Amino acid sequence: MSEKLSFVNPTPTSPWGTYLQQVDRVMPYLGDLAKWAETLKRPKRALIVDVPIEMDDGRIAHYEGYRVQHNMSRGPGKGGVRFHPDVTLEEVMALSAWMTVKTAAVNLPYGGAKGGIRVDPKKLSLKELEKVTRRYTSEIGIIIGPHTDIPAPDVNTNGQIMAWMMDTYSMNTGGTATGVVTGKPLHLGGSLGRVKATGRGVFVTGREAARRLGLDLRGARIAVQGFGNVGSVAAELFVEAGAKIVAVQDHTGTIVNEKGLDLAELVPVSRTPAGAVSFKGGDVVPNEAFWDVACDILIPAALEGQITAARAKKTTAKLVLEGANGPTVPEADDILAERGVLVVPDVICNAGGVTVSYFEWVQDFSSFFWDEDEINVRLDRIMMNALNQIWDTADKHKISLRTATYAVACERILMARQERGLYP
Numbered sequence: 001m002s003e004k005l006s007f008v009n010p011t012p013t014s015p016w017g018t019y020l021q022q023v024d025r026v027m028p029y030l031g032d033l034a035k036w037a038e039t040l041k042r043p044k045r046a047l048i049v050d051v052p053i054e055m056d057d058g059r060i061a062h063y064e065g066y067r068v069q070h071n072m073s074r075g076p077g078k079g080g081v082r083f084h085p086d087v088t089l090e091e092v093m094a095l096s097a098w099m100t101v102k103t104a105a106v107n108l109p110y111g112g113a114k115g116g117i118r119v120d121p122k123k124l125s126l127k128e129l130e131k132v133t134r135r136y137t138s139e140i141g142i143i144i145g146p147h148t149d150i151p152a153p154d155v156n157t158n159g160q161i162m163a164w165m166m167d168t169y170s171m172n173t174g175g176t177a178t179g180v181v182t183g184k185p186l187h188l189g190g191s192l193g194r195v196k197a198t199g200r201g202v203f204v205t206g207r208e209a210a211r212r213l214g215l216d217l218r219g220a221r222i223a224v225q226g227f228g229n230v231g232s233v234a235a236e237l238f239v240e241a242g243a244k245i246v247a248v249q250d251h252t253g254t255i256v257n258e259k260g261l262d263l264a265e266l267v268p269v270s271r272t273p274a275g276a277v278s279f280k281g282g283d284v285v286p287n288e289a290f291w292d293v294a295c296d297i298l299i300p301a302a303l304e305g306q307i308t309a310a311r312a313k314k315t316t317a318k319l320v321l322e323g324a325n326g327p328t329v330p331e332a333d334d335i336l337a338e339r340g341v342l343v344v345p346d347v348i349c350n351a352g353g354v355t356v357s358y359f360e361w362v363q364d365f366s367s368f369f370w371d372e373d374e375i376n377v378r379l380d381r382i383m384m385n386a387l388n389q390i391w392d393t394a395d396k397h398k399i400s401l402r403t404a405t406y407a408v409a410c411e412r413i414l415m416a417r418q419e420r421g422l423y424p
Contacts, residue, residue, distance in 0.1 A: 015094030049139035070096035077113030080154025087116035104409035146179035182357035191360035193375035199233025201352020218242035226302030257282035300327035322346035
């Protein structure tokens with residue numbers, strides 16, 4: 001990992017550059033803890049691994065994998081693993097840093113970590129996908145573990161991949177270690193409510209934000225970018241509350257219906273290879289037109305860096321709910337603030353997933369599992385308590401919810417760093 005890549009003058013709109021700017025904005029609110037703030041700008045540990053596998057046709061293919069542990073002052077590293085052809089070390093660094101802030105924002109006893117492999121899983125057979133997963137797990141096995149760093153699903157990964165990861169780690173350590181990953185299948189120690197947790201968190205925080213804005217969810221128009229577990233679950237919950245989904249964008253394109261898309265029909269269609277654009281209940285429009293759709297609430301739930309300055313100037317939304325990690329670049333954040341658009345930042349808005357991952361981890365250690373109603377009650381309480389504290393901080397200092405979230409989270413992180421001291 002080069003010094004230039006890690007710490008010095010990254011591109012401002014890159015994921016790591018965006019994160020560093022977010023940290024800089026919170027510095028005035030850290031008081032005496034600011035002396036420790038540099039620790040937030042430097043990942044604790046970054047591992048780059050070669051992932052060679054034998055393909056079905058006999059060829060040997062090599063993929064590059066990463067696991068970054070950003071900060072572990074408050075507990076074991078926690079963060080997902082994504083399989084995507086555009087994964088880079090810098091992106092994984094930023095995602096691990098956002099996990100540090102996210103876990104602290106909801107006061108979970110974790111630090112931040114993240115992993116990824118630069119691969120297009122859609123081009124792999126199931127057997128090749130298993131080989132990539134198991135080899136990657138073996139390579140990063142030297143730094144992960146139930147008490148050190150706990151991976152989870154992210155973009156293009158799921159419960160099956162977590163099962164392979166858990167089994168590989170267990171075989172290498174000589175015992176069944178269910179707590180090494182979260183997001184597993186239920187019969188391998190997974191938790192009820194985990195699949196829908198992130199989307200539910202987006203809804204819970206969005207519902208409270210709408211209430212404070214005086215925005216009635218009944219009839220509210222919502223545009224959703226990204227229609228996987230996060231976007232689709234949030235959309236379904238908002239529709240149950242009386243809202244209508246007027247635009248959806250997934251990897252296949254953008255579909256619009258100002259009267260509202262029928263989610264009961266759209267969701268199953270979106271899960272097919274043809275994707276959302278094959279749905280007949282709306283009009284297919286160019287992807288850039290998604291940002292022009294008249295809406296009250298915008299939910300970016302795809303990848304980072306999607307809300308640019310130009311798009312921030314165009315959206316008609318009154319409320320932005322960041323289901324994705326880092327979807328809004330800092331310049332766009334400023335534009336949205338100037339326009340009076342409230343942004344509920346990713347590090348609180350989409351923290352439902354890591355919260356239920358925490359529940360899963362706790363249940364695995366105790367071998368005692370809760371029902372889904374109890375999971376949802378606990379999730380809603382944690383999310384609401386965290387959001388209310390952040391909102392109070394924002395009101396006190398007259399700052400954005402994002403800066404307030406970083407103020408609350410960074411104070412917790414740096415207090416832990418200060419109290420632990422430096423060793424040796």
